[in-house]
Amino acid sequence: xxxxxxxxxxxxxxxxxxxxxxxxxxxxxxxxxxxxxxxxxxxxxxxxxxxxxxxxxxxxxxxxxxxxxxxxxxxxxxxxxxxxxxxxxxxxxxxxxxxxxxxxxxxxxxxxxxxxxxxxxxxxxxxxxxxxxxxxxxxxxxxxxxxxxxxxxxxxxxxxxxxxxxxxxxxxxxxxxxxxxxxxxxxxxxxxxxxxxxxxxxxxxxxxxxxxxxxxxxxxxxxxxxxxxxxxxxxxxxxxxxxxxxxxxx
Amino acid sequence: xxxxxxxxxxxxxxxxxxxxxxxxxxxxxxxxxxxxxxxxxxxxxxxxxxxxxxxxxxxxxxxxxxxxxxxxxxxxxxxxxxxxxxxxxxxxxxxxxxxxxxxxxxxxxxxxxxxxxxxxxxxxxxxxxxxxxxxxxxxxxxxxxxxxxxxxxxxxxxxxxxxxxxxxxxxxxxxxxxxxxxxxxxxxxxxxxxxxxxxxxxxxxxxxxxxxxxxxxxxxxxxxxxxxxxxxxxxxxxxxxxxxxxxxxx
DNA sequence: TGTAATTAATTGTATTATAATATTAATATT
DNA sequence: AATATTAATATTATAATACAATTAATTACA
Numbered sequence: 001x002x003x004x005x006x007x008x009x010x011x012x013x014x015x016x017x018x019x020x021x022x023x024x025x026x027x028x029x030x031x032x033x034x035x036x037x038x039x040x041x042x043x044x045x046x047x048x049x050x051x052x053x054x055x056x057x058x059x060x061x062x063x064x065x066x067x068x069x070x071x072x073x074x075x076x077x078x079x080x081x082x083x084x085x086x087x088x089x090x091x092x093x094x095x096x097x098x099x100x101x102x103x104x105x106x107x108x109x110x111x112x113x114x115x116x117x118x119x120x121x122x123x124x125x126x127x128x129x130x131x132x133x134x135x136x137x138x139x140x141x142x143x144x145x146x147x148x149x150x151x152x153x154x155x156x157x158x159x160x161x162x163x164x165x166x167x168x169x170x171x172x173x174x175x176x177x178x179x180x181x182x183x184x185x186x187x188x189x190x191x192x193x194x195x196x197x198x199x200x201x202x203x204x205x206x207x208x209x210x211x212x213x214x215x216x217x218x219x220x221x222x223x224x225x226x227x228x229x230x231x232x233x234x235x236x237x238x239x240x241x242x243x244x245x246x247x248x249x250x
Numbered sequence: 251x252x253x254x255x256x257x258x259x260x261x262x263x264x265x266x267x268x269x270x271x272x273x274x275x276x277x278x279x280x281x282x283x284x285x286x287x288x289x290x291x292x293x294x295x296x297x298x299x300x301x302x303x304x305x306x307x308x309x310x311x312x313x314x315x316x317x318x319x320x321x322x323x324x325x326x327x328x329x330x331x332x333x334x335x336x337x338x339x340x341x342x343x344x345x346x347x348x349x350x351x352x353x354x355x356x357x358x359x360x361x362x363x364x365x366x367x368x369x370x371x372x373x374x375x376x377x378x379x380x381x382x383x384x385x386x387x388x389x390x391x392x393x394x395x396x397x398x399x400x401x402x403x404x405x406x407x408x409x410x411x412x413x414x415x416x417x418x419x420x421x422x423x424x425x426x427x428x429x430x431x432x433x434x435x436x437x438x439x440x441x442x443x444x445x446x447x448x449x450x451x452x453x454x455x456x457x458x459x460x461x462x463x464x465x466x467x468x469x470x471x472x473x474x475x476x477x478x479x480x481x482x483x484x485x486x487x488x489x490x491x492x493x494x495x496x497x498x499x500x
Numbered sequence: 501t502g503t504a505a506t507t508a509a510t511t512g513t514a515t516t517a518t519a520a521t522a523t524t525a526a527t528a529t530t
Numbered sequence: 531a532a533t534a535t536t537a538a539t540a541t542t543a544t545a546a547t548a549c550a551a552t553t554a555a556t557t558a559c560a
Binding site for chain 1: 266309420
Binding site for chain 1: 514520521522
């Protein structure tokens with residue numbers, strides 16, 4: 001392992017140094033000369049070997065971390081975590097147009113977010129509460145008249161739910177929510193030519209948000225669970241109802 | 251312009267600044283307040299707004315570039331190239347070696363499977379019941395002596411939980427479970443040189459399985475939820491306990 | 501008007517310094 | 531001897547600054 005780079009051309013040209021450094025590191029991983037679990041040379045050593053600055057090395061490592069090939073820990077070092085691209089849980093984009101599939105996605109969201117609310121009630125800090133309450137106010141303040149306001153309402157709604165996931169301090173609750181919400185957003189945007197919101201619905205939802213936020217503030221995990229379930233069930237019903245029979249009414 | 255960050259709390263939360271900055275930027279993209287094609291504020295401005303160094307901003311941008319959300323060009327700026335993550339929800343394999351991350355994964359599994367049990371209780375058919383009961387018996391029958399039996403035990407355990415997800419008739423509950431269980435299996439396999447199972451634990455788990463199955467058969471959604479929660483909490487504690495005493499870090 | 505030179509803005513890279521964290525070694529304590 | 535504490539060391543994380551490279555806009559000039 002002494003000189004892994006000795007014959008390595010000083011980074012072919014064409015792209016940025018970061019691009020080239022990324023490729024160089026990736027090659028060592030997928031080629032297998034850096035087995036899974038091994039610790040990489042320190043950033044200082046790498047920058048010397050590849051004859052680039054430490055900034056470039058850090059940028060390359062950060063990209064490979066985003067790809068899941070590397071992992072780094074402050075004070076310990078960087079490690080090879082995988083030698084193959086990762087495959088994840090994914091939703092076929094075409095399914096969001098399918099009412100049955102959409103209902104299933106909403107149902108999955110139910111399980112995730114109910115528990116998220118319960119956990120958030122136990123762990124929420126001051127900053128979390130601020131975010132949650134700010135999202136509640138933002139949603140309540142939006143008047144759903146035109147399409148632009150509807151969009152703002154959807155944003156505020158998602159912001160509320162995301163703030164709760166953040167408060168769980170669990171990266172996977174947040175990550176899964178982000179993914180599910182991105183999928184759901186498309187559906188809502190697609191179907192908003194019909195009236196997706198009614199004034200009454202909006203007021204109800206705002207009140208439900210407020211109740212959930214109150215339970216989380218009170219650190220009442222049980223109440224948070226119950227109220228979030230109620231909110232999501234009603235919310236899903238409203239969404240599916242509108243998208244189904246395109247009912248518009250003021 | 252309109253100060254997109256003015257009310258944004260200066261990045262609360264527990265991870266590295268780069269992680270938090272990444273989330274902050276990603277949020278603006280997926281929320282849509284930075285539409286596809288728009289140019290981001292300069293790195294200097296972003297670092298000032300988020301109150302972090304330019305290094306942190308660059309690292310965050312580089313990650314989002316790796317995800318396909320952003321693109322940057324020297325002399326021009328950084329731009330939103332997509333509002334949809336290229337990859338679905340995924341768990342870095344490196345994280346299963348991390349006790350804290352592992353606990354988070356188990357916590358997510360909690361939310362998913364508890365609701366799955368509740369839904370299964372409402373929808374289970376005859377065929378579903380057969381599968382579930384058969385998995386209960388298989389797990390109870392395995393004697394955990396050698397490594398081969400331990401593996402069989404893990405298989406039977408996953409079979410039980412999978413059968414419940416099948417009974418939900420929801421493809422996404424099953425899909426997410428399959429993904430999570432694949433991630434968890436690696437951890438269990440990795441740590442099985444140490445004693446991952448004890449006779450007492452196995453008997454307890456078998457009894458918990460039986461109770462959950464009974465509730466699902468009785469179509470008692472509430473009981474299924476409660477019993478599954480109990481089972482998963484105990485099960486997680488057992489797993490984390492073993493990995494703690496047995497195998498610690500890398 | 502058209503073209504070249506200048507200027508400003510922005511990302512890319514380099515450098516240095518410090519903080520935070522984890523590991524290891526040394527030391528003290530019982 | 532075993533254990534706990536402390537110190538030393540190595541590494542990543544963050545900050546700050548400077549400069550290079552590139553692009554876009556502006557100006558000067560013919």
